[in-house]
Amino acid sequence: MKDVLPIAASSAEDIVAHLTEAVHDHRVLPGMKLSEDEVGDIFGVSRTVVRQALRAMAHGGLVSIERNRGAFVAKPSVKEAREVFEVRALLEPQTARAAAERATPADVALLEDHIAQEHAALAADKAGLALKLSGAFHVEIARIADQRTIEAFIGQLVSRSSLVIALYWQRRNALCESHAHHALLDAFRHNDPDQAEDLMKGHLLDLVSQLNLRETRDETTSLRDALLG
Amino acid sequence: MKDVLPIAASSAEDIVAHLTEAVHDHRVLPGMKLSEDEVGDIFGVSRTVVRQALRAMAHGGLVSIERNRGAFVAKPSVKEAREVFEVRALLEPQTARAAAERATPADVALLEDHIAQEHAALAADKAGLALKLSGAFHVEIARIADQRTIEAFIGQLVSRSSLVIALYWQRRNALCESHAHHALLDAFRHNDPDQAEDLMKGHLLDLVSQLNLRETRDETTSLRDALLG
DNA sequence: GAAACCCAGATCGTATACAATCTGTGCTAG
DNA sequence: CTAGCACAGATTGTATACGATCTGGGTTTC
Structure with missing residues (x-):
């Protein structure tokens, strides 16, 4: 199950688009870790372009990057x-x-x-x-x-x-x-x-x-399953 | 005049801050080219971090990046x-x-x-x-x-x-x-x-x-002079 | 003489390699 | 048995190397 064919996406913008869509329809949930290696594997590109994508999403507020810890789907307070x-x-x-x-x-x-x-x-x-x-x-x-x-x-x-x-x-x-x-x-x-x-x-x-702005919720799933499953 | 001491800035955020300030007080003007090598020289860092900075500024609309041509200070229409x-x-x-x-x-x-x-x-x-x-x-x-x-x-x-x-x-x-x-x-x-x-x-x-939203204006200066001079 | 072409230099795009930092596990000491 | 520490594995941060693309000047051809 490690190397199903990678999603056809070469440029950083493609990755941003795919990940953003996945977040928008809740296949990828807040708090999920976006490991550079894993994302690179899934999309078949090197870490360089993955980092571009993640930083771009961070600027949009969709992802939060913690130094030396990695990128995570943002969890708005x-x-x-x-x-x-x-x-x-x-x-x-x-x-x-x-x-x-x-x-x-x-x-x-x-x-x-x-x-x-x-x-x-x-x-x-x-x-x-x-x-x-x-x-x-x-x-x-x-x-x-x-x-x-x-x-x-x-x-x-x-x-x-x-x-x-x-x-x-x-x-x-x-x-x-x-x-x-x-x-x-x-x-x-x-x-x-x-x-x-x-x-x-x-x-x-x-x-x-229709929002409950008091308690928070927590969930974790595998990124790979969310995108490829 | 090639190697005056570089501006003390290690991180990409520092470079963004410096360049943004320079744009804000009009030491760096719209249309000016921001060459990766040149910026890297000025701040004493490698192109990797310069690219991070330039892409960050591009997301903020301050810089426009043209593929295979480079980064320029944006010229809003x-x-x-x-x-x-x-x-x-x-x-x-x-x-x-x-x-x-x-x-x-x-x-x-x-x-x-x-x-x-x-x-x-x-x-x-x-x-x-x-x-x-x-x-x-x-x-x-x-x-x-x-x-x-x-x-x-x-x-x-x-x-x-x-x-x-x-x-x-x-x-x-x-x-x-x-x-x-x-x-x-x-x-x-x-x-x-x-x-x-x-x-x-x-x-x-x-x-x-107080703006004249009809004609455009054009000017070009050296980035290095603008930042170091 | 003008236009099209081609090549060299420069600049950017991407991949890879190595260094720095963090996390978690197992050991040791109290 | 618990708390603290140390080390190994994993992950990110940065630099460098190489390939791709563009720009401009010089030459050739019509």
């Missing part, structure tokens, strides 16, 4: 978790407003497809995949708003949100957000900035309200 | 320049509000010292230094607001703002912002969130209004 959603609450409503002003039929179609995939993922009981798509939806809105700087920031915040959700989500009600996304889609379709802004604001509040 | 200040307008007024709510006498004293240094720099005709301090002032406000995530973002935005100012500033009136900072300080001293928010909003609008 309760304070950091709050901060992430506070910043999102500052950035995203206004961004949704701008997106609603600019959204073209092509944009709407793309978001529709996004939501359809989310539904399919939920139907197939792939909660992780649905979560990843849900995050991408938010980033896509920033793209539609034609705000690349904000898009990059929201990308980071969505990544960290995945970590926060992995740590602090209370499962009592399954994720019903696709409803919120559908409502947002309507606002975009009708180019209604006011409603888009309000809906986004409410959506983010909803998300935070 | 007019669109990026607008975006930077649009994001700042979203983040900073609210942050100033939070800071005004939390500011302690110690915080106020620290900001006072900051402003005093700014004045001294302006009096000594060190416009670059004054600019750097002015940016640090904004970051300090985020720290007082106890928002580390926002602090990091504003740090990035201030960095890029330095580049924008280097490219698009129209010099017709010298930078009189220390006045705006003084007004903000008063709002913090009296714990007046409303006024702090308004002042910050106006301050940012002022800054943008």
Whole structure:
């Protein structure tokens, strides 16, 4: 079981993309060790490029690097978790407003497809995949708003949100957000900035309200199993 | 002139700090080439650590890396320049509000010292230094607001703002912002969130209004001269 | 004379080797 | 039996070496 074929990825960006996706759909969980050798084995590259990837992810807040100890998937504290959603609450409503002003039929179609995939993922009981798509939806809105700087920031915040959700989500009600996304889609379709802004604001509040920002949780799994299994 | 003593800096973070400072006070200008060998010589480290530093700065938007061509100090486009200040307008007024709510006498004293240094720099005709301090002032406000995530973002935005100012500033009136900072300080001293928010909003609008977001400018200087001369 | 081509120098990209640091295990002393 | 220490294995940090790619100048050809 040691050398299944490595994942096709040569560049550091590929590795970042793969690992980030794995974190987004909760195949890789907060606290997991990302050993340079192991990652290098899995992707079939040398440690040099692995280190580039890990440091890049560290800059995005997805990974924390401890000197002489290695890289770990970040475990945001309760304070950091709050901060992430506070910043999102500052950035995203206004961004949704701008997106609603600019959204073209092509944009709407793309978001529709996004939501359809989310539904399919939920139907197939792939909660992780649905979560990843849900995050991408938010980033896509920033793209539609034609705000690349904000898009990059929201990308980071969505990544960290995945970590926060992995740590602090209370499962009592399954994720019903696709409803919120559908409502947002309507606002975009009708180019209604006011409603888009309000809906986004409410959506983010909803998300935070479903978190339990008191206790922490702990889990550990093999990185190799998470990525290749 | 080839081997003046290298700047004392061993770690990648030191190099990032030095180079970032140099950019902030306009000793290093947009478009300047940051050759790995040259930077390594200047700081007395190997290319390995230089690359770490340059990639880190690239993630912050201060440097742009072109594959097989090298690293250059970023030259934000007019669109990026607008975006930077649009994001700042979203983040900073609210942050100033939070800071005004939390500011302690110690915080106020620290900001006072900051402003005093700014004045001294302006009096000594060190416009670059004054600019750097002015940016640090904004970051300090985020720290007082106890928002580390926002602090990091504003740090990035201030960095890029330095580049924008280097490219698009129209010099017709010298930078009189220390006045705006003084007004903000008063709002913090009296714990007046409303006024702090308004002042910050106006301050940012002022800054943008003093930019000429139409033409670009070009200049080139030796990195070594900029850092060591 | 101008354009296309080719080659040399320089610069970056990646891999590998070695040094520094940490973790955990087993031993020893109290 | 427990606490402290020391050493071995593992992992990361840094430097260096080599290969790939780009830039610019000089030559050739039309």
